[in-house]
Amino acid sequence: MRYLIADLSIDVNLEYEYAIRRMKDYKSEFGGTHIRINIERDNNIVLPEYERFIPYQFRFNWLEFADGSFGAYRTLINSDYIIFFARWNKDATEVTIKMADVSHLKGGVSMDIREFSYLGEILQIILPYHNRLVLHSSAIMLDGQGFAFTAPSGTGKSTHTEAWRKLYKDCVAINDDTPIVFNNGKGFYLYGCPWSGKTEINANICAPLSAIVCLEQGKENIIEKIPPRQSFPFIWKELRCTPFVGREDAKLSVLSDILTTTDVYRLSCLPNDEAVTVCKDKIWKGAMNND
Structure with a gap:
């Protein structure tokens, strides 16, 4: 097949x-x-x-x-x-x-x-x-823009993106756990794939990667844009690795390109709807400015 x-x-x-x-x-x-x-x-x-x-x-x-x-x-x-x-x-x-x-x-x-x-x-x-990476994240698409929320397991990625889908009816899930990131010639895109962690929340769709959000639990809802050097360790640890010396070169190259062309944010948040609106206001403005 x-x-x-x-x-x-x-x-x-x-x-x-x-x-x-x-x-x-x-x-x-x-x-x-x-x-x-x-x-x-x-x-x-x-x-x-x-x-x-x-x-x-x-x-x-x-x-x-x-x-x-x-x-x-x-x-x-x-x-x-x-x-x-x-x-x-x-x-x-x-x-x-x-x-x-x-x-x-x-x-x-x-x-x-x-x-x-x-x-x-x-x-x-x-x-x-x-030249493709699997990013441990929950990825969504809203009005043609793709957003990936990455964090260690148990942080609340799926809870957060589920709230997005409830608040914004046009918001759809791309993949709830392991979307694929690939530069298809038009820029980096988020792609759905059949594997999506403990759920079956995925779709055979793709969307331009407009932002990556590094999620962490907090006592209030705060979001800030972070530079590539600061965001690298957050994202690298959420990629699948192999131990062969020299075999990570392709992965490093792709990730470096992603970080130089994509806005990355750190969101410290509570599991509530306000976290979604605070996040959307920030990353949506960034996505529109980059268009």
């Missing part, structure tokens, strides 16, 4: 109805293929010979191979039994994913859920190879 996500044509052989349902709005008949992903079920995963091993970081163990390809794998907790392995070529255009079936074990997640979630995790890792 072929899907178009953030202007990337992705071929993947999905087996389970859960993933097929979650991705149906992104199905495409686009002629070319940018990324080809093969998913296999394998209850006896054996790691190929590798040149470099980096132990568990960012939810995976990591491998580098002699041909320039990379890999990531995960084992059963307190065991050497490999339950997941992915390998991609140096251009991240060919990807193989292997999954062991652990649904029969106590606490084991079903294969249909794992197929969908692992596919999303691997795409987050390889998208920087294609």
